Amino acid sequence: MRKEFEKGFLTPQPVFIVATYDEKGNVDAMNAAWCGQVGLNQLSISLSPHTTTENLKNQKAFTVSFATKPQIEACDYVGIVSLSKVKNKMEKSGFTVTKSGKVNAPIIDQLPVAIECKVLSITEEYGETRVVGEIVGMSADESVLTNGKVDLDKLQPVMFDSSILCYREIGANVGGAWNVGKKLM
Numbered sequence: 001m002r003k004e005f006e007k008g009f010l011t012p013q014p015v016f017i018v019a020t021y022d023e024k025g026n027v028d029a030m031n032a033a034w035c036g037q038v039g040l041n042q043l044s045i046s047l048s049p050h051t052t053t054e055n056l057k058n059q060k061a062f063t064v065s066f067a068t069k070p071q072i073e074a075c076d077y078v079g080i081v082s083l084s085k086v087k088n089k090m091e092k093s094g095f096t097v098t099k100s101g102k103v104n105a106p107i108i109d110q111l112p113v114a115i116e117c118k119v120l121s122i123t124e125e126y127g128e129t130r131v132v133g134e135i136v137g138m139s140a141d142e143s144v145l146t147n148g149k150v151d152l153d154k155l156q157p158v159m160f161d162s163s164i165l166c167y168r169e170i171g172a173n174v175g176g177a178w179n180v181g182k183k184l185m
């Protein structure tokens, strides 16, 4: 027997912390799980009306950092509180930032991997704002690298489980991509 659902969902989803400046240079960050990579050099985010959404329209630049287990409380906090209501949101989150050298957007110091993006397009479709960003840079703290590559065991990124609304750890490496299936050839 299979249970039928009225609405479908994809899970797990990535958890990105989108960081932006407003027109006065104030920093904001929000949690975005409705976000994904498109091709090699772009990513797309589905947005409701938020301070971040306005910032993206105005600044045309943003960073996304992978949410991590060590920073799980701050990552969730920026997803439940708006800068429009809590003026010291960033201070309360405990996140500090350094300006990206590539785009006019902040990088969150406490999150070791950040992707820097320029806004390519913003469209209002199906009741949402869809932002496509061009990935123009990425940086990772050396503490999460092994042989020069991002090591997820060290980074400890979290995924969003949209079935029961929680964050989950990533598990073990269970097989090489474009590789383990060769056994069936």
Ligand SMILES: Cc1cc2nc3c(=O)[nH]c(=O)nc-3n(C[C@H](O)[C@H](O)[C@H](O)COP(=O)(O)O)c2cc1C
Binding pocket: 028, 029, 030, 031, 032, 033, 034, 035, 046, 047, 048, 049, 050, 051, 052, 053, 076, 078, 079, 080, 081, 082, 083, 084, 160
């Ligand atoms: C797990 C999680 C995922 C979220 N994903 C999104 C998302 O993909 N798009 C969106 O518009 N809002 C998303 N939100 C809501 C925003 O992060 C939240 O409304 C935030 O407070 C907006 O902050 P701001 O108004 O300061 O920009 C998510 C929240 C959580 C907790």
